[in-house]
Amino acid sequence: MNKSERIQRELFFVNSHKEFNLTDLMREFQISRSTAIRDLAELEQLGVPFYVENGRYGGYKVLPSSLLPPIYFTEKEIFSVFFSLQLLNLLSGSPFGSNYSTIQQKLLNTFSVEKQDKIAQATDSVQYAGIYQIEPTKNLEDLFSTILKNEPIKILYTRYTRKVKRILPIRLTLMDGYWYCIAIDIEKKEMRTYRCDYIEDIEIALDYPRPCILELGF
Template identity: 40%
Template sequence: MKKPERINQMLRFINQKQHFTLQDLMHEFQISKRTALRDIAALEEVGAPIYAEYGRYGGYRLLNQIQVPPISFNSQEVFALYFAMQALQSFSNLPFQVSFRSIHEKFLNELSDNQRQEIERMQNRVAFRHTEQIADSAHLEPLLTASVKNKVLKVDYQKTSQTSTRTIQPISIYSMKGYWYCQAYDICKKAYRVFRCDRITSAEITEIQPLAGLNEMTMKSAHSLWKPSENAVQFKCLVDRKGAELFLQEHYPSMKLVHEKENMYIVGTYEPKELDFIIKYLAGFGKSMKIIEPVILKEKLRKYYKDLLNGI
């Protein structure tokens, strides 16, 4: 990062913190102590009202907030933001009902003529292949709002031909292979669950007290809430390098990739009612996967392949 750009960002950083140390600057901007001292001197030169505090809890303090310059982006940052927006094109539903077209138009209107021309030229050189959204999800906004504000929802969830009412505490939402999913804690079942958002037909905020600690959960750490039932079946599959790559592209909380000596295995559990699901999932690995156990999983996968060949 060039010094003028770093000083600009540093102004925003200290304006927000008010009190800071050399270590704060060194860690935030990945600079040496000597560079941090020079930058503080540069901040004072541009009029930042900074004074030093000495003693055990010393450091630097901003006397009062300063007016920082408007945010500006260099060409590389503009391109990065533009490419990030391309992911929105695939979704007909987005949280807070934000459309790609409105964001796209506002973004381009704020660019210089040269930046717009460069983006137009780049559009003919870079392509993004997305999985189109398969089903509409009408309640993304309340699901995301509940996860952020730590609220409990009452939802109607339609699976096959049956609709059930569930009381859930959303943790996060994510998109995968054309569908939106909601990670949540099912209050009644006292278990971690993942819901297909398009199957949620209604969502209403309740006055139920949320569970403490869930609001600190991240999308990744939420998987730790998942627990198999007493009837869950353990499985183990040998995979090659290609199989490991396929697993990393798509896997579920009930399974993990482990290394044993020179081999790699997918190990995990599935519920008896999920047998058809796990068979279809493992079939996607093709010759990159070999079932080690249980035997019934081998037999069911063999039957699945025979049915495919017979056109069933």
């Protein structure tokens, strides 16, 4: 592998270990001692938080950090990211509440003018047809948040009839132009599918704490 690819892999190796020594790096990447030392110096310049501890049980110790390591993409991988954003731009709503045109522009501004022109040419060469969202849905962010937090919720479901339900959202799915919420109906103890544009008045179901839901067996 070339140097840039090796440094990229070393970034993830170092960030996934609380401690390591030089021989670990040499063995993992099949490099010499001098190359390993040079690579560590480069990783330090990139902001990887580690320090050296001397002694018999010493080595390199990695400090806890909330910073993500920098990531290096190939040209094809860069195109894939922009194609994905182009697809998301076709949706009138998403669980992430993001303006994908803004994200796309921010990413584009990190590249040289020459690279920007190449990305624009690539994205113009691929078009997505038949992918659309029929009904705007305003509650996707709230539903997505409850999924991440494993929170049971009380909703007013207005499809066919108006009915209050208590559910545990599991996943969101876009199908045939509509967003659906796959969820456990807590009272019926069954998995159900709800169309998101018919879900109203989302509230945390305080009368159904998480430990009770675990007893449902899902």
